[in-house]
Amino acid sequence: MNPNMRTHIHHYLDGITDEKQQRELGDWIKQCPENAFFFAEEVALHNHLADIIQAHNEVACIAPAETVAMKSPFTWSRVWGPVGLVLAACLMLLLYSGIPRLNAAQEFQKLLDGSEKFPDRTYRIQSLDSHPDTPDEHRLPLDNAILHVRNPDKFVLIGTFPNGDKFQNGSDGERGWSIPPRGRVQTSNDPMRFRGALPGHHHGIPFVNLKMDLIQLREAYSIGFAGNHPNGWPGITLSKKSNEYRGPRNISIWYDRDSGVIQQMDFHGMPKARGGPDSLSVSLINTNPLGDSFFQHQSHHGADRIIQQEEFP
Amino acid sequence: MPGVSAFITSIVRNFEDRNDILQDTAVAVVESFEKYDPAYNFTAWAIGIARNKIRNHFRNKPFLQTGFEEDVIDAITTAFEKTSEPNPRLGFLNECVERLDARSRELCDLRYKSDIKPAQIGQKLGMTANSISKSLLRIRERLRECINLKARQAGLTP
Numbered sequence: 439m440n441p442n443m444r445t446h447i448h449h450y451l452d453g454i455t456d457e458k459q460q461r462e463l464g465d466w467i468k469q470c471p472e473n474a475f476f477f478a479e480e481v482a483l484h485n486h487l488a489d490i491i492q493a494h495n496e497v498a499c500i501a502p503a504e505t506v507a508m509k510s511p512f513t514w515s516r517v518w519g520p521v522g523l524v525l526a527a528c529l530m531l532l533l534y535s536g537i538p539r540l541n542a543a544q545e546f547q548k549l550l551d552g553s554e555k556f557p558d559r560t561y562r563i564q565s566l567d568s569h570p571d572t573p574d575e576h577r578l579p580l581d582n583a584i585l586h587v588r589n590p591d592k593f594v595l596i597g598t599f600p601n602g603d604k605f606q607n608g609s610d611g612e613r614g615w616s617i618p619p620r621g622r623v624q625t626s627n628d629p630m631r632f633r634g635a636l637p638g639h640h641h642g643i644p645f646v647n648l649k650m651d652l653i654q655l656r657e658a659y660s661i662g663f664a665g666n667h668p669n670g671w672p673g674i675t676l677s678k679k680s681n682e683y684r685g686p687r688n689i690s691i692w693y694d695r696d697s698g699v700i701q702q703m704d705f706h707g708m709p710k711a712r713g714g715p716d717s718l719s720v721s722l723i724n725t726n727p728l729g730d731s732f733f734q735h736q737s738h739h740g741a742d743r744i745i746q747q748e749e750f751p
Numbered sequence: 752m753p754g755v756s757a758f759i760t761s762i763v764r765n766f767e768d769r770n771d772i773l774q775d776t777a778v779a780v781v782e783s784f785e786k787y788d789p790a791y792n793f794t795a796w797a798i799g800i801a802r803n804k805i806r807n808h809f810r811n812k813p814f815l816q817t818g819f820e821e822d823v824i825d826a827i828t829t830a831f832e833k834t835s836e837p838n839p840r841l842g843f844l845n846e847c848v849e850r851l852d853a854r855s856r857e858l859c860d861l862r863y864k865s866d867i868k869p870a871q872i873g874q875k876l877g878m879t880a881n882s883i884s885k886s887l888l889r890i891r892e893r894l895r896e897c898i899n900l901k902a903r904q905a906g907l908t909p
Contacts, residue, residue: 467823487848589877
């Protein structure tokens, strides 16, 4: 299988092939039946994935299902039954809980506005567990790790072992990279390749692309007011609406009253499938500009380290 | 008709257009069912109808481009006709989608629920179209690996 053709197929499905790629793909498809079968299989997965995602959203949200109903006269009776139920349930929710939530939601909007004020942010991550995990040399230690982020997709996460060794993962937006204390430095053309070390990466916890992550939280959590932080910052709490969402059970966010910039986030009931802390706190240290080269791996290791490059098609 | 739906996607790509054509095809299949010869592969017959509907669709919307010449579409049609049985491996896809991380799921929602292309997703998220495209490719590859693994565990032969 020519890896270029696999890329061409995916580009074609996403509507981003140029004329030359399209011609090459067409020539390849008609070259032999096996190529056409391979193409058909890739399309089948893409097509079925679209059906699954759209079906998930029809259950979770009114609008897409309503659209389907309008476009599918012969399936009205099949579609309107569940849609009616969802509409009724949503109306009940709005009637019974919409008004008290409005102010908290407005405060949440302030966080969204504040999320774009400083592109570069530096946080300290601390475990709130009474018995934090013992550091493992193959995993980036999270307790007391420092996280530098730049909207929307650059980050450097630096964990320090008790002996002072550092484990660093990051992304410059184009390439992901990982620098263990010893051995090869790994880089990848998948910019998200090494984000797994970020706490909650798998669960939509707001760090790197703060605005998008906050929007996601707003949909999956009920928003309420928290008491003021000892530093005087106002706070909001988020409680997970459903266990179907795999994020932490509760989140508290404290922010600057005037700017809306988040100062501290505490996460409780973190999913434990991949180990890591049950509760952790992320505090803003500063919003100093970090410089473009800061997010490149070369800025974080000596020139003598061997670099292993991973290239996905 | 998953095979017919995938066939339409292979030519038109836009999911809204796919749904319209699939609906027209379904109506035509019902209306002309008495002409169907049971000795013939049903999905292949329906794909033939879908191909005509696709032609009509592009005739009515000349600003749309299929991108492929007729001989390429012939090869694609043959491939779908011969693989008209639903692939049992795809039955594991839902389970694999459930296991996607939040970021991948967000990208899938934008691409498949909102039906928007990488360049627009990139604008929305402040990322390059190239980076979005690579991420989508990786997500689909991970899903392919996941369904293959589950198929092996379930004893399905390749």
